[in-house]
Structures are given as structure tokens and as C-alpha cells.
Amino acid sequence: MKNNGISKERKKYLNKVKKNKLLIILTQILILVGFLAIWEILANKDVIDSFITSQPSRILKTFMNLKSNDLLMHTKVTVYETLVGFGLGTILGVAIAIILWWSKFLAKVSEPFLVVLNSLPKVALGPIIIIWVGSGTSAIIAMAILISVIVTVLEMLNGYLKTDKEIIKMARTFNCTKLQLLTKIVIPANIGTFINSLKVNIGLSLVGVISGEFLVSKAGLGYLIVYGGQVFKLDLVMTSVIILGIVAGIMYGGVLLLEKFIRK
Amino acid sequence: MNEILEVKNIGKKYQNKAGEVQALKNVNFRVKKGEFVSIIGPSGCGKSTLLSIIAGLEEKTEGEIYIESERVEGISSKVGYMLQRDCLLEWRNILSNTLFGLEIKGIKTKENIEYVKELLKKYNLYDFINKYPSELSGGMRQRVALIRTLAVKPKILLLDEAFSALDYQTRIMVTEDIYSILRKEDITTIMVTHDISEAISMADRVLVLSKRPGTIKEIHKIDFEMENRTPINCRQNPKFSKYFDCLWKELGVDEK
Ligand SMILES: Nc1ncnc2c1ncn2[C@@H]1O[C@H](COP(=O)(O)OP(=O)(O)O)[C@@H](O)[C@H]1O
Ligand SMILES: [Mg+2]
Numbered sequence: 134m135k136n137n138g139i140s141k142e143r144k145k146y147l148n149k150v151k152k153n154k155l156l157i158i159l160t161q162i163l164i165l166v167g168f169l170a171i172w173e174i175l176a177n178k179d180v181i182d183s184f185i186t187s188q189p190s191r192i193l194k195t196f197m198n199l200k201s202n203d204l205l206m207h208t209k210v211t212v213y214e215t216l217v218g219f220g221l222g223t224i225l226g227v228a229i230a231i232i233l234w235w236s237k238f239l240a241k242v243s244e245p246f247l248v249v250l251n252s253l254p255k256v257a258l259g260p261i262i263i264i265w266v267g268s269g270t271s272a273i274i275a276m277a278i279l280i281s282v283i284v285t286v287l288e289m290l291n292g293y294l295k296t297d298k299e300i301i302k303m304a305r306t307f308n309c310t311k312l313q314l315l316t317k318i319v320i321p322a323n324i325g326t327f328i329n330s331l332k333v334n335i336g337l338s339l340v341g342v343i344s345g346e347f348l349v350s351k352a353g354l355g356y357l358i359v360y361g362g363q364v365f366k367l368d369l370v371m372t373s374v375i376i377l378g379i380v381a382g383i384m385y386g387g388v389l390l391l392e393k394f395i396r397k
Numbered sequence: 398m399n400e401i402l403e404v405k406n407i408g409k410k411y412q413n414k415a416g417e418v419q420a421l422k423n424v425n426f427r428v429k430k431g432e433f434v435s436i437i438g439p440s441g442c443g444k445s446t447l448l449s450i451i452a453g454l455e456e457k458t459e460g461e462i463y464i465e466s467e468r469v470e471g472i473s474s475k476v477g478y479m480l481q482r483d484c485l486l487e488w489r490n491i492l493s494n495t496l497f498g499l500e501i502k503g504i505k506t507k508e509n510i511e512y513v514k515e516l517l518k519k520y521n522l523y524d525f526i527n528k529y530p531s532e533l534s535g536g537m538r539q540r541v542a543l544i545r546t547l548a549v550k551p552k553i554l555l556l557d558e559a560f561s562a563l564d565y566q567t568r569i570m571v572t573e574d575i576y577s578i579l580r581k582e583d584i585t586t587i588m589v590t591h592d593i594s595e596a597i598s599m600a601d602r603v604l605v606l607s608k609r610p611g612t613i614k615e616i617h618k619i620d621f622e623m624e625n626r627t628p629i630n631c632r633q634n635p636k637f638s639k640y641f642d643c644l645w646k647e648l649g650v651d652e653k
Contacts, residue, residue, distance in 0.1 A: 299481075299484050304497075305472070306478040308472045309501040317500075324488070
């Protein structure tokens with residue numbers, strides 16, 4: 134790093150790295166554009182039935198016409214539910230993991246329950262949730278929480294319990310309290326695990342929200358997808374799926390930003 | 398009172414599912430103020446256990462520890478402990494790492510922070526206080542770990558193979574540095590090592606532990622009769638190989 138005069142070889146190497154990166158991005162764009170173009174052409178030539186497969190230009194039209202299908206409103210609903218489910222699921226998961234780290238006894242007691250709950254397909258609990266908390270936004274958020282919380286607990290607890298024993302010993306030599314151990318060693322040492330949990334939870338809370346919307350069927354992209362499928366509005370279904378992809382991408386970007394901020 | 402530590406009849410049995418392990422038995426010794434004592438012994442003989450008991454991290458099953466004639470139970474603030482790895486916290490910068498002990502003990506006062514900064518200046522680390530551990534060399538990291546330990550002003554310092562993770566050259570250098578720091582700050586030190594040369598080059602006395610259950614087999618006085626003793630010039634002293642041979646034989650008896 135000290136050497137500011139970059140050598141020829143170094144320049145060559147850096148150029149090569151840059152070129153390689155560019156090539157990858159170009160190929161990715163090419164694949165995407167090619168796929169859309171072929172889709173569009175095949176649909177135009179009636180090789181595939183655009184009634185069943187939809188078609189990029191029609192998706193774009195639907196997308197541009199956000200108001201006609203209340204797309205914007207439905208997107209807002211889904212984003213709101215996902216954010217709330219994601220936030221609460223993560224907070225709850227971390228809180229439970231901390232409690233279980235604190236009490237080895239509780240951790241041992243809850244182990245089999247957590248394992249079973251983790252393998253259980255949470256969607257199967259959907260109807261029960263709707264009966265318990267009512268058929269509305271809260272049921273959908275409950276689904277999102279349910280799906281993300283158990284994984285978060287297991288991941289975070291695993292990280293906490295695996296905190297470097299030598300470092301814990303070092304902290305103990307200063308006679309640190311358990312609370313200090315938690316806040317000054319265990320939690321900061323597991324920031325990486327936490328970021329990973331966030332990344333995983335974006336996907337999981339979206340699964341929770343969409344399957345919740347399937348079941349509740351009142352609003353949201355999940356509702357649009359079910360509705361569009363039933364009335365054979367494939368343009369609407371495809372557009373909703375694409376918006377979902379964009380939402381997921383933006384949230385992921387948000388977590389990456391957070392990660393950069395924390396690890397600056 | 399010239400005596401700072403008395404280890405009296407210490408015994409330790411570990412219990413676990415597989416059974417019990419007698420790690421230490423009847424360990425007795427005393428350490429004078431300002432003295433440097435090395436402990437050597439075959440691996441698994443209970444050296445780390447002994448230090449952990451003196452530091453109060455591990456419960457003893459028999460015996461007593463006295464520091465400045467007071468009986469100690471549990472973790473004592475008079476004892477500092479340095480482990481094999483430097484255990485620096487990667488998410489804190491160097492200054493914050495050296496203040497860690499003060500922070501934990503709730504004594505991060507202006508005076509104490511000044512004291513730490515003095516130490517950092519004295520031992521050529523002050524330019525690095527805003528850097529992170531990953532940006533420092535192994536030897537520097539070890540010095541940071543030492544300052545973190547000294548920051549809380551322990552009366553006795555315990556070193557558990559504190560240099561064994563370093564490569565040979567760094568290790569000789571760090572030994573030199575740390576020895577001079579300890580002498581300047583007049584810290585009583587007990588150092589565990591598996592390296593006979595290292596033990597001789599720093600110690601006023603070397604305690605030899607037997608194989609498990611560890612007990613004191615022999616105590617050797619080391620005296621190079623030098624004015625400005627340092628680990629390196631001890632290694633060059635003619636007496637060095639004599640001590641070495643003697644301890645080598647002492648350890649060898651157990652190996653067969
Ligand atoms: N927590 C523990 N539980 C059971 N046995 C242990 C434990 N810690 C150490 N021992 C055993 O005690 C003996 C002494 O260990 P240790 O003090 O680490 O030896 P040394 O530092 O001399 O290599 C070893 O045989 C080790 O296996
Ligand atoms: Mg050991």
C-alpha cells in the first residue's frame with residue numbers, strides 16, 4: 134500500500150481484473166436481454182401462446198400502468214408486511230438466542246422443540262394462525278415472523294455458543310460479569326453471523342408474507358398473483374413476480390449497505 | 398514482607414463424564430516480589446491448570462493461595478494473566494483494546510487512561526492506537542496484549558506459553574521486549590513454557606513439574622551474575638548450556 138508508483142506488472146494485473154469483471158457483467162446482461170428478446174419474439178410469432186406465458190412488452194405495459202391494477206398499493210402492502218415481519222422476526226430471534234445463551238439449562242430444554250419447529254413447514258400452520266389472530270395483516274405478519282424466527286434463534290445461538298473460548302477466558306481474567314461478556318464480547322464477535330441471519334431472513338420473511346397473502350387473499354402481491362392466476366391474467370402474475378424480485382433485491386442491497394457501515 | 402505469592406498444597410481433580418483426571422497434586426512454592434519464575438514440565442502435566450488456579454479462573458480441589466499474605470478465593474485483581482494467543486478484539490482499535498480491562502473493571506479514569514497512553518508511548522505503539530489488530534504484526538499484537546494486562550496494574554503477571562504462537566525470530570525479539578518491560582515496571586512474573594531455553598533466558602528460578610499429576614520435582618536457581626541481564630545475552634553466557642543440560646536431563650527422566 135505504501136508503494137504509490139504502481140509497477141507495470143501491477144497495472145497489467147489490475148487491468149485484467151477489471152476486464153474480467155466487466156466481461157462477467159456484460160455476459161449477465163446479455164443473458165437477460167437475450168432471454169427477454171427470445172421470449173418476446175416467440176410470443177410475437179405465436180410460437181408460444183402469450184396468453185399462458187405472457188410477454189415482456191405486455192409485462193412492461195402492465196408495469197407502466199401501475200394504477201390500473203392498484204399495483205402500487207399492493208406492492209406497498211407487501212413491502213410493509215415484509216419489513217415488519219423481517220424486523221420483528223429478527224429482533225425476536227436474537228432476543229431468544231440471547232436468553233438461551235444466558236441459560237444453558239433453557240437451551241438444553243428447548244433444543245428438541247426448536248429442532249422440530251425448524252423442520253416443520255410453517256405454511257402448514259397458516260390456517261391456525263388465521264383462526265387465532267384473524268384474517269388480515271396481522272396474520273400475514275405472524276406468518277413472516279414464524280418462518281424467520283426459528284432459523285434466527287438456531288443460527289445466532291450457534292454463533293454465540295461458539296464464541297472463541299480463549300477470548301472469553303481473557304475477559305474473565307478481568308473479572309467481567311456475564312452481562313459484560315454478552316455485550317462486549319459475544320454480541321460484537323458475532324456481527325458476521327447476525328448479518329448472515331439478516332440476509333437469510335429477507336428471503337424467509339418474503340416467503341412468509343406471500344404465503345400469508347395467498348391464504349388471507351385480501352391485498353398484496355401474493356394476493357395479486359393468486360387472483361391473476363385464477364382469472365388468467367398472466368401479465369399481472371408475471372409483473373407481480375418481477376416486482377417481488379426487485380423488492381427482494383433492494384432489501385438485500387440494504388443489508389449489504391448496513392454491513393459496509395458496520396464493518397467500516 | 399518480601400514474599401508476594403504462596404502456593405500451598407494445591408491439588409486439582411477435573412471431573413467429567415469420562416471420569417476424573419488428577420491434574421495437580423501437592424504443589425508448593427513461594428515467589429518473592431519482583432522475581433521471575435519459569436515453570437516447565439511435560440505437556441499435559443497441569444501447567445495451564447496451575448496458572449488458571451492462581452488466577453482464580455479454575456477452582457482448586459485442595460490447598461490454598463496467598464497473595465501478599467492474604468488468602469485468595471476466586472479471581473483476584475492482583476493477578477494479570479496473558480494467554481498463548483494475544484486475544485485482541487478485532488473490532489476494537491488498539492487503544493480501545495488496551496483499555497478493555499479498565500473498562501470491564503469500571504476504572505477507566507483519566508489517570509488510568511493516561512497511564513496506558515504512557516505505556517503505549519514508552520513501548521513504541523502510540524503511532525498505532527487508531528489501527529486495528531489485523532494491521533499489526535504478531536510481535537506488536539503481543540505487546541498490545543501485555544499493555545492491556547498491565548493497564549489494570551497487577552502485582553503478579555502470569556504468562557501461559559505467551560510467545561509460542563510466534564515464529565522463532567519474532568519470538569526472540571518479543572521475549573527481549575517483554576522482559577525489559579517487565580523489569581522496568583518491576584512486575585513479578587510466573588511464566589509457563591515448554592521451551593527450556595526460553596525458561597532459562599528469563600527466569601531467576603525454574604520450577605520443574607513432574608508428569609501428571611503435576612507436582613514440583615525440582616527448583617533450579619538461575620544466576621548469570623550479570624549487570625544488565627537480557628534474554629539474548631543470557632543465551633550467549635557460558636553458563637547457559639550448563640543450565641540447559643541440567644534441565645534437559647531433568648525433563649528427560651519422565652519422558653521414557
Ligand atoms: N476442563 C478439563 N476437564 C478435564 N480435564 C482437563 C480439563 N482441562 C485440562 N484437563 C486435563 O488436565 C491435564 C492438565 O492440563 P493442562 O493444565 O492444560 O496441561 P499443560 O498446560 O501442562 O499442558 C491434562 O491431562 C488435561 O487433559
Ligand atoms: Mg498448557
